Amino acid sequence: MIKLIAGRKVVSKTVIVLLVASLMVIPGYAIAGAPNTLAIGTPHKPAFVQNLDELIDVEVERRTLPSRPVVPTTTDVNIIELLQQLNETLILGYLENLTAFGPRETGTEGCDQAAHYLYNTLKNIGLAVRYHNYTDDAVSGSNIEATLFGADPTNIFIICGHYDTVPAGPGADDDGSGVAAVLAAAELMSKYEFGHTVRFVAFSGEEQGLIGSRHYAEDAYNNNDSIVAVLNADMIGYTATGSDGKQGKIFENTASEWIVDFTQDISVLYNDYIDIQLIPQGETWGSDHYYFWEYGYDAVFYHEFHFNDYYHSVDDTIAHMNLTYSTRFSRLILATLATMAQAPRPVLEITDITGGLGISAQITNIGDSDAIDVNATIGITGGLFGFINITATTSVPLLETQGTVPLKAKFFRLGRITITVIADASNTDQVTKQATGFVLGPFVLRVTGIP
Ligand SMILES: [Zn+2]
Incomplete structure (x- = not known):
């Protein structure tokens, strides 16, 4: 298999070299190739x-x-x-x-x-x-x-x-x-x-x-x-x-x-x-x-x-x-x-992390079967002098298809923060999503997702 992939790379390089060469040798090649452009649209x-x-x-x-x-x-x-x-x-x-x-x-x-x-x-x-x-x-x-x-x-x-x-x-x-x-x-x-x-x-x-x-x-x-x-x-x-x-x-x-x-x-x-x-x-x-x-x-x-x-x-x-x-x-x-x-399986998704009075997030099972033993955590770090280190956890024994688990963390702090939401279940992959925000007392402002 490794050989085949290597061979393919060589072939495509050769094709490119030949194409470039043909463009240099035959001026007007692109014009001669015009019917091909039409052919692309043929249904x-x-x-x-x-x-x-x-x-x-x-x-x-x-x-x-x-x-x-x-x-x-x-x-x-x-x-x-x-x-x-x-x-x-x-x-x-x-x-x-x-x-x-x-x-x-x-x-x-x-x-x-x-x-x-x-x-x-x-x-x-x-x-x-x-x-x-x-x-x-x-x-x-x-x-x-x-x-x-x-x-x-x-x-x-x-x-x-x-x-x-x-x-x-x-x-x-x-x-x-x-x-x-x-x-x-x-x-x-x-x-x-x-x-x-x-x-x-x-x-x-x-x-x-x-x-x-x-x-x-x-x-x-x-x-x-x-x-x-x-x-x-x-x-x-x-x-x-x-x-x-x-x-x-x-x-x-x-x-x-x-x-x-x-x-x-x-x-x-x-x-x-x-x-x-x-x-x-x-x-x-x-x-x-x-x-x-x-x-x-x-x-x-x-x-x-x-x-x-x-x-x-x-x-x-x-x-x-x-x-x-x-x-x-x-x-x-x-x-x-x-x-x-493949067999039906649960797939967890973290839907938008929002600010306001504390941090809110939501875990949804977008898969086609139940998620078992779901654990979700909001972690908040940063703040003035890096003093903030808060976690809030929610667990449910079963999350049905299209079912959701709300997550909420409330606190009273000051400064720029990083928010990390992690969710997992015993029968599917763990998912993570991060965002940044700014805390002013009990309020979290300017929450932006990190792609
Ligand atoms: Zn056909």
Whole structure:
């Protein structure tokens, strides 16, 4: 693993050197590269649908959804272990197998062969696999779904991509890259136990107008499936420049913004393995996440930063992909999924420290399970001649989800002070927050948080 990271640094340096060299050698290179700038804004769409009004409209009531998972403040050894195992060799292997079937247009031999390959691969991994068959006016086909049951199987998290392609191309990036991420996540996560259920899904009929995913989301809705989040990866393996490799796009609707925040927090937490900054793009109907939105589920669509110049052509090949980028993007989605699927846990948060008559603060459990034996302390130091050293402590045996514990310290002093609030529980990480203020008798003024 250390070798791989070192190698990547060398590659990116080489790319930068080459870019700088090319700019010096060929004046006007930037102008010649102008079409690439246009390509960045090209939206990903099903091949045979031009406008949203060509898609079938769904009108359902959004159901009350289960509580959302919360990103922990520290890294997890199991997640790091997962990330270390997701390497370029793994992604390349899956990409080679998928593209070997040639074009995989839904309803053709190539697509059927790919479907069998996906079914068998997921079965061999040891997961519960099924064909989710659908019949539609436009096209009929099969989605492949593999399930890793959680300790509590009620809530479901989905990672997905589409394995069908346009008639022209081998679809390495569109969407071999997404399906490779799905397979890699399935292979690696199957060796671990999770608190919640995870489904690994490969759709077909995407190019005909999101047909496979529409039927899948419809059936999930009718089945009352408690899907908390859908992570759709479609084209995550192409870069045109070195800087493209440091960025990615994420499409979301308002209800799904929490998944954007979650993924961004994960990318910061595990930056050593990911190194991709995600830029939110808002809504698009152009990939398989769309019908999950329509059926009232929260979903996002992950996409490369620079749109693939070989999109929907015979040249959408592995040779035109950036495997390092594809691997790191797959890791980002894997770490997000695996963290979401972990057992519910409490997460303590110290909400604003305020002055007035003494110092007030509040501890909130923003996690998705009870915090046990919560202890919270306000410590105050400083003052004139450094004479102030006060602590006030509160303890509760149990703090429910969204429950709060108020903290208060009253005293009579003078001078500048530093306030430190610490909270912990027997079943979660300790949190700390600091602020400064000024004490004048019983009053605390000018309280400002220290970031
Ligand atoms: Zn696609």
